[in-house]
């Protein structure tokens with residue numbers, strides 16, 4: 001009973017109570033009454049009773065206790081109380097079990113710690129033992145060395161104590177090993193026992209635990225052994241028995257075996273990794289570096305990541321994308337940055353290896369011959385080509401419209417195939433040869449039976465001979481009544497062409513293009529000649545060929561007819577062609593068919609050029625676009641440079657260099673003269689001149705002025721043109737200047753002989769050089785008393801100067817050489833007259849001037865010895 005508040009008396013159980021003031025916002029507050037009620041707990045005695053009641057399943061006793069405590073409680077309350085008692089009992093049991101487990105775990109940990117200590121001790125003992133063994137071995141070796149000198153037995157005797165010392169150490173391990181078993185069975189088993197006892201674990205777990213315990217036990221005596229063994233007599237004989245070097249080695253072996261397999265494998269892997277990683281780190285590449293290179297290509301050549309190369313460039317302050325072209329100097333810095341070595345190559349090196357070497361014999365397969373038709377104007381070249389084309393069985397079957405693409409292939413009824421170059425005449429043939437393309441295998445020389453050998457027939461023969469291409473003579477127009485094939489055959493003898501019928505080896509067929517006579521015989525002759533040549537090519541390689549014709553077509557771009565010479569060209573191939581490059585977009589045959597590929601001796605129109613190639617350009621398939629760009633870039637640069645440095649002497653100088661280097665064995669010349677007699681005299685003089693090392697080879701000789709055909713022939717063979725009292729016509733002059741062909745003019749045979757001799761000896765010393773200054777054409781001739789004949793002229797080229805040297809040319813032939821007498825403009829003497837103006841000229845001591853004659857004006861310049 002208590003006085004709770006304000007003197008009010010209450011019959012209530014005393015409670016811990018009080019008041020708490022709660023403060024809220026805005027200054028409000030509230031007093032709250034707080035009471036603490038005690039929770040009803042089960043008495044300790046009750047718990048004890050409950051525990052005792054467990055085991056016999058004594059729910060009844062619990063119930064008794066509960067009842068004794070509850071007195072007069074309701075049934076529900078009793079049941080509730082009973083449940084509480086049972087829960088309390090359960091908790092007490094759990095607590096007891098947990099404690100027991102805790103105790104077992106603690107003991108196991110203690111045991112493990114003890115075992116670990118024992119293991120440590122054993123390992124230490126082993127190390128000590130190994131050290132002692134090594135020392136003993138050392139001692140023994142020293143002893144041996146000391147006594148190694150005169151007496152062997154002594155050595156043996158002195159070695160004994162050392163051996164004994166070593167033995168003192170080695171048996172320790174043996175003794176320990178031998179003691180392993182009993183100990184494991186006895187003491188160690190004892191030690192393991194508490195763990196087994198204390199742990200409520202399965203038998204298997206117990207066994208596993210006993211394992212390390214037993215292993216650990218073997219170490220214990222070993223650790224102690226070194227101190228004990230020397231004193232124990234029992235160990236002595238065993239020690240002696242094991243005292244050998246092999247025992248020491250065995251000891252080593254044992255220590256090796258002690259390493260786990262996993263450790264060994266790890267060590268091996270580490271070693272292997274080290275070996276593998278070492279060379280990779282040290283790979284220093286030699287990077288071939290052209291004048292310019294793309295970042296990507298540079299990265300490829302260094303075998304580095306493109307991104308890293310870009311980063312390296314950034315470090316150098318060069319912001320370049322992966323496809324950007326950088327110069328060689330920058331690229332060299334980058335290469336140095338990556339630790340590689342740069343190998344600068346000259347531009348010309350890009351051409352190295354572009355054209356592969358000859359193919360293996362076993363890869364070669366027969367290919368059709370490539371034939372060019374040549375002959376004099378109107379002798380029937382075009383008619384013959386048309387007639388041959390009509391004989392094609394394939395186009396007949398297909399019924400397609402044939403197109404002119406510059407070359408076509410004909411299949412005869414016998415199945416034999418022949419490829420014809422569609423542009424007749426030697427001009428195209430030699431122009432192609434001048435560009436380095438050796439396309440033609442056989443030349444068909446067309447001679448009209450009614451007309452015989454004509455000037456262009458001779459030119460054609462010379463061109464074919466210069467190119468060393470065999471000929472097949474086709475005597476055409478035999479259908480005509482006036483045809484005289486025998487006359488043609490005989491005339492050919494004059495030009496070193498001896499046909500079969502005359503006992504030679506040149507095949508000769510009589511045909512009529514118009515009447516389609518004996519065309520099959522001509523094909524037979526071509527096949528025979530082709531067999532003699534044994535024409536073969538490897539079709540299974542990247543394609544190489546030459547451009548026969550090139551044109552720009554609306555909607556198709558640059559289109560070129562390419563004759564494949566070896567390999568097979570496929571759609572998609574990247575190629576270099578002369579200065580241009582491209583990727584094959586399409587291949588079209590002369591019948592307008594789309595081709596997938598083109599093999600050796602097959603002509604095909606190629607679409608996909610990036611620029612316009614020229615006839616005679618080489619066509620080579622390359623590995624990739626980068627190479628194609630590189631080669632074409634180089635060729636374009638070279639071509640631009642050549643435009644600047646081109647001189648008329650270029651080709652000849654190269655020729656002389658080759659003669660002096662011993663590479664060239666002959667000096668090719670083209671002789672043009674004013675009369676047949678002087679031409680023959682020149683040929684005789686020059687051909688006699690040669691020595692064993694080098695001789696003059698006359699490619700072509702004729703009467704008449706120098707024309708374009710002579711220039712192309714000279715260009716193709718790096719020949720010198722000798723003009724004896726003749727001149728080159730303006731077109732030929734322009735061509736010679738453009739192509740760097742040297743023309744030398746002479747009027748005295750001995751001068752020719754002296755110059756050529758000097759050329760061959762490499763000692764040409766022209767003391768005077770002729771500088772051409774201008775041409776004038778005589779428009780009118782005035783006869784003036786006292787003065788003689790004066791020519792009213794127009795200056796057509798260059799300039800004419802007073803006092804200059806002049807030559808008078810009539811039909812490109814020199815008829816006079818001397819000095820200019822007078823040079824007047826409207827009755828006034830002038831110093832010079834320029835191109836496009838009229839003037840009056842007279843010659844000193846010469847008056848045979850005619851309208852239409854040309855006056856060549858030149859100066860003589862003294863020059864130092866050259867060549």
Ligand SMILES: Nc1nc2c(ncn2[C@@H]2O[C@H](COP(=O)(O)OP(=O)(O)OP(=O)(O)O)[C@@H](O)[C@H]2O)c(=O)[nH]1
Pocket residue numbers: 375376377378379380381382383384424476477478479480511512513514515
């Ligand atoms: N009677 C006869 N006439 C022929 C024969 N072959 C060609 N002709 C004629 O000779 C002329 C010239 O023939 P082309 O084939 O044009 O001669 P070409 O050599 O190609 O002439 P160019 O193209 O000017 O060099 C034509 O009128 C033909 O009809 C033939 O076998 N017999």
